[in-house]
Amino acid sequence: MAPGWLRAAWMTALFFGIGFGLVAGIRAFAGWDPAIDWEPIITVAALTMAPIGFLSGLGAFDYWLGWAFGAPTRPDDHSGHGARSWSDYFRINTDHKVIGIQYVTTTIVFFLVGGMLAMLVRAELARPEANFVDPQTYNELFTAHAALMIFLFVIPAFAGLANYVLPIMIGAPDMAFPRLNALSYWLLPIAGIMMLASFFFPGFGAGWTNYAPLAVEQPFGNVFFSMAVQWAGASSIATALNFLVTIITMRAPGMTFWRMPLLVWANFTTSLLVVIATPFIAGSQFFVMFDKVMHTNFFDFAEGGYPLGYQHIFWFYSHPAVYIMMLPGFGIASEVISAMSRKPIFGYRLMALSLMAILILGFSVWAHHMFVAGMAPWLRVPMMVTTLLIAVPTGIKVFSWLATTWEGRINFATPMLWAVGFVSMFVIGGLSGIFLGAVPIVIHTSDTYFVVAHIHYVLLGGSLFTIFAGIYYWFPKMTGRMYNETLGKVHFWLSFLAFNATFFPMHIIGVQGMPRRVYTYDPQFGNWNLFITISSFVLGASFIIFVYNMIVSWRSGKPAPSNPWRALTLEWQVSSPPPLFNFDEIPQVVGNPYEYGVPGARHAILSGERAPTGEAETVQR
Amino acid sequence: MRAGPLIRVILVALLLAAAATAVAIFVPWLPDQASEEAGRTDFVFWFVTAICIGIFAIVAAISVYSFVKFRVRPDDDSDGPPVHGHTGIEIVWTVVPLILVVAMLVVSSVALARNDRVPADHLRVEVLGQQFAWVFAYPEEGMEVGKHKLACIDRETRLIADRCKTSPNLRLPVGRSTRLYLTAREVIHSFFVPEFRLKQDAVPGMTTAITITPTKRGDYPVICTELCGLGHALMRSRAIVTSAAEFERWRRSPSGENGDTSP
Ligand SMILES: [Cu+2]
Numbered sequence: 036m037a038p039g040w041l042r043a044a045w046m047t048a049l050f051f052g053i054g055f056g057l058v059a060g061i062r063a064f065a066g067w068d069p070a071i072d073w074e075p076i077i078t079v080a081a082l083t084m085a086p087i088g089f090l091s092g093l094g095a096f097d098y099w100l101g102w103a104f105g106a107p108t109r110p111d112d113h114s115g116h117g118a119r120s121w122s123d124y125f126r127i128n129t130d131h132k133v134i135g136i137q138y139v140t141t142t143i144v145f146f147l148v149g150g151m152l153a154m155l156v157r158a159e160l161a162r163p164e165a166n167f168v169d170p171q172t173y174n175e176l177f178t179a180h181a182a183l184m185i186f187l188f189v190i191p192a193f194a195g196l197a198n199y200v201l202p203i204m205i206g207a208p209d210m211a212f213p214r215l216n217a218l219s220y221w222l223l224p225i226a227g228i229m230m231l232a233s234f235f236f237p238g239f240g241a242g243w244t245n246y247a248p249l250a251v252e253q254p255f256g257n258v259f260f261s262m263a264v265q266w267a268g269a270s271s272i273a274t275a276l277n278f279l280v281t282i283i284t285m286r287a288p289g290m291t292f293w294r295m296p297l298l299v300w301a302n303f304t305t306s307l308l309v310v311i312a313t314p315f316i317a318g319s320q321f322f323v324m325f326d327k328v329m330h331t332n333f334f335d336f337a338e339g340g341y342p343l344g345y346q347h348i349f350w351f352y353s354h355p356a357v358y359i360m361m362l363p364g365f366g367i368a369s370e371v372i373s374a375m376s377r378k379p380i381f382g383y384r385l386m387a388l389s390l391m392a393i394l395i396l397g398f399s400v401w402a403h404h405m406f407v408a409g410m411a412p413w414l415r416v417p418m419m420v421t422t423l424l425i426a427v428p429t430g431i432k433v434f435s436w437l438a439t440t441w442e443g444r445i446n447f448a449t450p451m452l453w454a455v456g457f458v459s460m461f462v463i464g465g466l467s468g469i470f471l472g473a474v475p476i477v478i479h480t481s482d483t484y485f486v487v488a489h490i491h492y493v494l495l496g497g498s499l500f501t502i503f504a505g506i507y508y509w510f511p512k513m514t515g516r517m518y519n520e521t522l523g524k525v526h527f528w529l530s531f532l533a534f535n536a537t538f539f540p541m542h543i544i545g546v547q548g549m550p551r552r553v554y555t556y557d558p559q560f561g562n563w564n565l566f567i568t569i570s571s572f573v574l575g576a577s578f579i580i581f582v583y584n585m586i587v588s589w590r591s592g593k594p595a596p597s598n599p600w601r602a603l604t605l606e607w608q609v610s611s612p613p614p615l616f617n618f619d620e621i622p623q624v625v626g627n628p629y630e631y632g633v634p635g636a637r638h639a640i641l642s643g644e645r646a647p648t649g650e651a652e653t654v655q656r
Numbered sequence: 657m658r659a660g661p662l663i664r665v666i667l668v669a670l671l672l673a674a675a676a677t678a679v680a681i682f683v684p685w686l687p688d689q690a691s692e693e694a695g696r697t698d699f700v701f702w703f704v705t706a707i708c709i710g711i712f713a714i715v716a717a718i719s720v721y722s723f724v725k726f727r728v729r730p731d732d733d734s735d736g737p738p739v740h741g742h743t744g745i746e747i748v749w750t751v752v753p754l755i756l757v758v759a760m761l762v763v764s765s766v767a768l769a770r771n772d773r774v775p776a777d778h779l780r781v782e783v784l785g786q787q788f789a790w791v792f793a794y795p796e797e798g799m800e801v802g803k804h805k806l807a808c809i810d811r812e813t814r815l816i817a818d819r820c821k822t823s824p825n826l827r828l829p830v831g832r833s834t835r836l837y838l839t840a841r842e843v844i845h846s847f848f849v850p851e852f853r854l855k856q857d858a859v860p861g862m863t864t865a866i867t868i869t870p871t872k873r874g875d876y877p878v879i880c881t882e883l884c885g886l887g888h889a890l891m892r893s894r895a896i897v898t899s900a901a902e903f904e905r906w907r908r909s910p911s912g913e914n915g916d917t918s919p
């Protein structure tokens with residue numbers, strides 16, 4: 036039977052059945068009562084086996100299995116490549132451009148769902164008293180909000196944007212492993228649906244950090260989070276490996292490391308972070324789940340387990356994850372700011388090196404999340420040193436972006452608004468980060484609303500703003516149509532103002548002592564919270580403009596030229612959208628990607644063009 | 657940068673610094689200061705704030721100037737000057753932040769070391785966090801401290817010795833250092849008194865500790881700041897600081913009939 040949704044449906048059922056039979060069979064054989072125990076059955080059959088059946092049914096493994104069993108296969112089989120109609124977006128597709136769009140649209144859906152959950156959280160917090168949700172539901176709302184935004188929006192949205200543009204930027208026809216790329220994408224909806232399904236099995240309410248022993252004590256639904264993280268994590272790791280191999284082996288001739296656009300550098304470092312760190316969160320969630328389902332005692336202190344062990348493993352991933360959620364945005368900001376200012380990136384090499392510095396330092400700061408957790412007191416000082424040191428490479432990046440705009444010809448089109456909006460919000464997020472790095476202060480501010488303010492300045496004002504910069508910047512390339520500029524600007528200004536009105540006051544109530552993750556609070560914080568809730572509703576509403584703009588422009592926007600921003604990087608030198616394999620002939624890279632204003636400079640020569648003759652050449656527009 | 661733009665950027669920076677300073681001064685940020693530790697923490701807080709205001713003002717001033725001054729004019733298709741970098745400036749913006757970071761590290765480390773000191777004549781209080789209340793236990797003079805640094809609370813059975821006076825509120829004498837030893841019954845909780853600027857997780861199976869030296873008599877909220885389950889938001893208690901004499905009177909009165917519900 037041909038791969039597709041029908042086969043996916045019955046194979047999902049079949050694999051669920053196999054898992055069911057396995058658990059019930061083993062339990063009956065061992066004489067455990069009852070044989071049909073739904074908790075292990077759901078864990079094994081629904082959360083582990085059924086997704087494998089679904090992926091097999093869609094055809095994610097067809098090629099590899101065929102090869103393994105000796106069926107005739109062709110390595111350059113492109114039968115699943117490209118999209119001719121909308122239905123080609125709903126199957127296993129090996130075209131990195133199709134996958135990029137699949138990623139971006141899917142993650143935006145999860146962003147909207149996660150945003151809706153945040154609106155419910157804010158509605159509960161509008162007044163100090165408990166209002167309309169019960170405590171368990173409240174805990175699940177903020178937990179699922181964070182989990183969706185992190186694992187199903189920010190991380191994969193960056194992976195999606197890079198999936199689309201990165202291979203073109205380095206002059207490659209596709210990613211190194213197109214079939215793995217397709218699999219990476221299809222793991223995502225599985226993870227997302229699993230996280231949302233946890234609402235029907237209460238229990239995913241221990242915060243996205245899911246600290247043991249509270250997580251183990253939660254109702255059964257907590258397992259949905261532990262497993263969803265495995266699927267999302269597998270997707271991240273596969274994509275990161277794919278990026279690394281693509282960047283290392285598939286650069287066009289002449290594309291040396293020092294000629295790579297900074298977006299490529301950013302995804303190179305991010306991928307290293309993902310590959311090294313993600314197994315740690317996978318481990319932490321497996322251990323918590325084993326404690327819960329199989330009564331192991333990794334974190335059960337009564338049996339000699341070590342609760343702080345969970346936090347160390349968890350943050351060994353989750354601090355680097357902060358940079359997994361930042362560095363790709365740094366890359367996007369660099370592309371947009373340079374092209375829109377008509378100037379070369381200021382200090383290109385230092386920009387690339389500071390990414391590497393952040394990568395290395397990023398692995399040595401995890402315990403700054405544990406300054407009051409009760410770990411060895413001496414460990415706080417070295418962790419504070421490394422934490423504050425990260426301010427140096429991060430500062431270099433901010434100063435370099437500003438220096439890039441200096442004396443430029445700044446075009447404040449929508450992508451640029453989001454990019455400079457990001458830089459300014461990230462400055463505030465970075466400065467509030469110092470208050471969370473200096474130990475005496477963080478003893479006061481940790482686990483208060485100050486932390487909530489900080490993470491939203493970094494992940495919303497930071498990551499989200501760069502994702503929007505990227506979406507607006509490459510929208511013409513991806514869809515072949517222009518978005519509506521006026522709506523884009525309205526979206527930016529509304530979001531920008533509402534964002535600050537929502538999150539800046541959280542610094543104040545945090546320092547004043549309002550704890551996070553509470554559904555009821557001291558009446559002295561009532562006025563600020565009401566103001567924050569109203570602002571957050573405006574912020575939420577601003578995204579309706581975005582969705583409207585994207586849908587309408589995609590259907591009937593005015594056709595986009597191949598290079599509306601007159602940018603120099605390779606993705607703008609091909610048609611919008613690009614041809615099936617990106618280039619008719621692999622380009623020859625001859626110079627740096629940001630040579631704005633340099634007479635006669637070229638980044639690359641595409642087929643059909645004559646070779647540069649030196650001074651007679653003008654900058655390619 | 658020529659002299660003209662430099663002066664203008666400096667003027668904008670001064671304006672922004674003044675605005676940020678106003679926000680720092682006129683918004684009531686920190687709660688009352690009621691312990692010696694809070695004094696040191698607040699010094700670090702304002703030290704870091706001053707540096708941050710400086711950085712913010714400079715960065716924001718450059719941004720505002722650049723974004724206003726260098727906007728493209730309509731129909732201007734030209735490029736900016738092809739400046740690729742400037743080694744001198746790049747060294748400056750690497751080294752200056754590094755110096756500021758070192759300064760903040762030194763100030764923070766000194767404050768941390770002082771706040772962590774345990775004076776010899778300190779009072780000992782043991783704290784048990786449980787869903788969803790705090791128990792404060794006061795060992796009798798001369799009680800033996802067990803292998804887990806606890807005299808009143810048995811970390812395995814989580815029972816509290818009869819000889820210890822217990823209270824749902826934390827009672828402290830003013831002007832004397834108290835060492836709090838914390839543990840928890842089932843999940844992690846966190847002890848936080850904003851007016852003391854002190855916070856410490858209470859972890860099951862572990863003993864953690866902090867030193868509090870109250871400087872002001874009063875009644876302060878004790879807040880749990882680690883998500884601990886459904887009652888987390890309601891897990892609150894009080895820290896009552898009294899004169900040494902009043903504290904001694906309270907301490908000698910039998911548990912349960914000592915007016916714990918009144919200040
Ligand atoms: Cu961190």
Ligand SMILES: [Cu+2]
Nearest residue numbers: 880882884888
């Ligand atoms: Cu709590």
